[in-house]
Amino acid sequence: MPKFALPGLLVAVFIAAPLLSTHSFVHHLLIMVLFSTLLGLSWNLLGGFAGQVSFGHSAFLGVGAYTTLLFYLKLGLSPWLGLVAGGALAMVVAVPIGLICFRLRGPYFSLATLAVAEIIRLVALNWEELTAGPQGLIITHLPALSLFGQTVNWESKLPFYYLIALLALLGMGLTHLVARSRLGAYLLAVREDLESAEAVGIDTVLTRVLALALSAMLVGLAGGFYGLYFRYIDPDAVFSVALSVEMVFIAVVGGIATTAGPIVGAIVLVSISETFRSQFQSGHLIFYGLFMMLVIRYLPDGIWGRVRLALKQVRER
Amino acid sequence: MSLLEVTDLGKNFGGLRAVFGLSFNLKANEILGLIGPNGAGKTTAFNLMAGFIPPSSGEVRLEGRNIVGLKPHSIVKRGIARTFQVVKPFRKLSVLENVTLAAFLHHPRRAEATAEARRILGLLDLTDKAEGAASDLTLAQQKRLEIARCLATRPKILFLDEPMGGLNATEVEAACDLVLRLRSEGIAVILVEHHMRAIMRISDRVLVLHHGVPIADGKPEAVVRDPDVVRAYLGEGKA
Numbered sequence: 001m002p003k004f005a006l007p008g009l010l011v012a013v014f015i016a017a018p019l020l021s022t023h024s025f026v027h028h029l030l031i032m033v034l035f036s037t038l039l040g041l042s043w044n045l046l047g048g049f050a051g052q053v054s055f056g057h058s059a060f061l062g063v064g065a066y067t068t069l070l071f072y073l074k075l076g077l078s079p080w081l082g083l084v085a086g087g088a089l090a091m092v093v094a095v096p097i098g099l100i101c102f103r104l105r106g107p108y109f110s111l112a113t114l115a116v117a118e119i120i121r122l123v124a125l126n127w128e129e130l131t132a133g134p135q136g137l138i139i140t141h142l143p144a145l146s147l148f149g150q151t152v153n154w155e156s157k158l159p160f161y162y163l164i165a166l167l168a169l170l171g172m173g174l175t176h177l178v179a180r181s182r183l184g185a186y187l188l189a190v191r192e193d194l195e196s197a198e199a200v201g202i203d204t205v206l207t208r209v210l211a212l213a214l215s216a217m218l219v220g221l222a223g224g225f226y227g228l229y230f231r232y233i234d235p236d237a238v239f240s241v242a243l244s245v246e247m248v249f250i251a252v253v254g255g256i257a258t259t260a261g262p263i264v265g266a267i268v269l270v271s272i273s274e275t276f277r278s279q280f281q282s283g284h285l286i287f288y289g290l291f292m293m294l295v296i297r298y299l300p301d302g303i304w305g306r307v308r309l310a311l312k313q314v315r316e317r
Numbered sequence: 318m319s320l321l322e323v324t325d326l327g328k329n330f331g332g333l334r335a336v337f338g339l340s341f342n343l344k345a346n347e348i349l350g351l352i353g354p355n356g357a358g359k360t361t362a363f364n365l366m367a368g369f370i371p372p373s374s375g376e377v378r379l380e381g382r383n384i385v386g387l388k389p390h391s392i393v394k395r396g397i398a399r400t401f402q403v404v405k406p407f408r409k410l411s412v413l414e415n416v417t418l419a420a421f422l423h424h425p426r427r428a429e430a431t432a433e434a435r436r437i438l439g440l441l442d443l444t445d446k447a448e449g450a451a452s453d454l455t456l457a458q459q460k461r462l463e464i465a466r467c468l469a470t471r472p473k474i475l476f477l478d479e480p481m482g483g484l485n486a487t488e489v490e491a492a493c494d495l496v497l498r499l500r501s502e503g504i505a506v507i508l509v510e511h512h513m514r515a516i517m518r519i520s521d522r523v524l525v526l527h528h529g530v531p532i533a534d535g536k537p538e539a540v541v542r543d544p545d546v547v548r549a550y551l552g553e554g555k556a
Contacts, residue, residue: 200398
């Protein structure tokens with residue numbers, strides 16, 4: 001298969017997908033799938049490849065979301081710029097957190113990420129001059145912008161779809177590059193055994209901080225998108241533990257340490273959650289939880305991980 | 318100037334004095350046997366010198382520069398590589414990937430690192446195992462794999478922590494030959510080992526630790542006749 005066939009096909013599918021329907025709910029679902037994909041990709045870089053399980057990734061999502069909205073609301077800067085700044089700032093915030101938390105190992109690291117996210121949530125809740133506290137930030141209208149020479153119609157879902165598609169492709173591209181590079185190999189070494197990794201000359205703290213920074217950048221971009229798409233954020237929404245856990249689920253259900261896993265996980269989880277939500281008014285989360293337990297019990301490699309293993313076995317036969 | 322100069326190295330774990338007053342020099346191309354009864358502090362001494370545990374006191378100079386306080390990975394970069402007493406390969410990765418990870422240190426590009434790893438696996442007779450998982454190797458092969466990983470970092474000094482533990486007689490012979498071959502390629506070796514015949518055969522010098530304190534340092538034949546050493550191994554009244 002030629003080298004660019006698969007990415008080319010992926011781009012074509014991403015471009016064509018929303019054109020198959022004019023239903024805005026379908027567009028919304030597609031957006032949520034790609035948004036979830038980006039969350040999964042982000043978590044997967046750190047949790048999947050480097051094996052550093054974070055339960056506090058919503059911290060970086062929130063930083064991205066607040067940055068994007070504050071840049072626009074307070075400084076009047078373009079949301080495009082705000083989005084990029086959100087990703088960058090999430091990265092900046094992540095580095096000192098990494099330097100501190102990566103002194104801890106295994107479950108202690110995971111608990112520290114939970115605590116850090118909670119601290120950041122409380123700061124956002126109480127720093128009212130900046131964040132408006134529990135009231136949250138709201139965008140009443142988005143500015144006239146042009147994208148590829150066309151004026152963006154914010155009332156349509158399509159601009160948001162293409163924006164998140166672009167970000168998801170960026171995330172997949174980044175994951176692919178990392179997986180093939182020396183950094184990717186080092187991440188696997190760090191996941192397997194920290195002492196052995198040090199013994200072969202790997203700076204295990206720097207390696208993990210790099211993974212965290214890239215991961216925070218992706219989820220920061222996702223946060224910026226979240227703010228623009230929903231036009232409303234408050235600390236409890238964007239810094240929530242539920243959101244952090246959701247990211248873990250997407251990556252685990254799809255298949256950790258794979259490039260395609262997060263999109264598979266996102267498709268499955270968004271479909272399941274929407275199906276149950278429409279069938280059962282209350283209590284749909286019970287089924288969601290049940291599904292998670294089944295996956296962890298019977299498909300610990302995730303769905304895509306399992307498929308990949310099966311393909312490999314077929315090829316070797 | 319010695320390649321490695323250790324001065325008054327010490328480590329206390331709470332009230333326990335694991336290593337105390339350890340001083341010795343290692344010359345280029347030397348094989349130093351580090352022996353002592355169980356719990357004498359041999360592995361702790363390795364961990365202190367390789368940066369895995371910070372020492373409570375003392376200095377370790379590699380080519381004249383103090384390396385105390387450096388992280389293990391930067392000590393590896395400066396030329397000290399170590400193996401682990403209980404082997405620690407990256408179990409889920411292939412043998413080739415294990416060594417490639419170490420070769421990345423001097424070859425950032427994957428193709429070059431892989432080529433270097435294959436060359437080293439060839440030296441250690443592991444070529445036909447390259448694609449298999451590290452966890453599928455025999456113990457002797459896993460110990461060789463750890464040495465292969467060390468070699469890929471281009472060490473000046475190798476710390477081998479019981480490379481012959483658990484090996485059969487033939488495998489011990491092969492391991493001895495390997496250590497001698499490494500020395501002939503210009504690598505100095507410090508060897509922690511309980512296998513006395515191997516120690517006697519390949520060491521240029523032997524250092525004996527007892528309760529964390531060095532009690533003898535000299536030619537192998539002289540050291541094993543030293544009354545203090547005999548007492549340390551066999552107990553009071555036997556000397």
